[in-house]
Amino acid sequence: MSQKMPGAKIFTHTGVVTSVNGNSVEVEVFRPEGCGACSMKSVCGNGVNKKLNAIALGECQPGQQVKVEITNSQGWAALAFGIVLPAMMTLIGAIVGMKLSGSETVAALAGLGSVSAYFGIFWLFRATADRSFTITARPLPQ
Numbered sequence: 001m002s003q004k005m006p007g008a009k010i011f012t013h014t015g016v017v018t019s020v021n022g023n024s025v026e027v028e029v030f031r032p033e034g035c036g037a038c039s040m041k042s043v044c045g046n047g048v049n050k051k052l053n054a055i056a057l058g059e060c061q062p063g064q065q066v067k068v069e070i071t072n073s074q075g076w077a078a079l080a081f082g083i084v085l086p087a088m089m090t091l092i093g094a095i096v097g098m099k100l101s102g103s104e105t106v107a108a109l110a111g112l113g114s115v116s117a118y119f120g121i122f123w124l125f126r127a128t129a130d131r132s133f134t135i136t137a138r139p140l141p142q
Contacts, residue, residue: 011070017060025056054137066137074133090115
């Protein structure tokens with residue numbers, strides 16, 4: 001039985017290197033199999049190929065296939081920052097708005113305003129967040 005170790009790389013995708021700049025590579029990540037026929041592909045974001053910047057863990061050339069990886073802990077952090085915290089901010093803003101005004105309209109606007117403020121602050125500190133997440137690209141055997 002295999003055990004998952006903390007920090008083990010578990011989130012992986014296959015992609016193609018589009019450009020190389022020293023130790024950094026830009027990779028176009030393919031959509032997973034089955035997404036092409038899925039009716040929800042435009043909603044979940046997997047319906048289109050994505051370009052990401054990654055650190056090369058070997059010699060990479062444009063056009064080469066690579067495996068893009070992110071660690072377990074970074075995956076959970078991304079989930080928290082991208083889904084859990086915004087949902088909590090919306091709920092807290094709506095509750096505070098309802099308690100202060102008694103109006104559902106104000107509560108809804110307060111919830112939307114609080115999540116907008118969250119993403120605005122996150123956008124301001126995007127460089128810090130970008131340094132916190134390390135995406136690696138490992139060349140696949142030819």
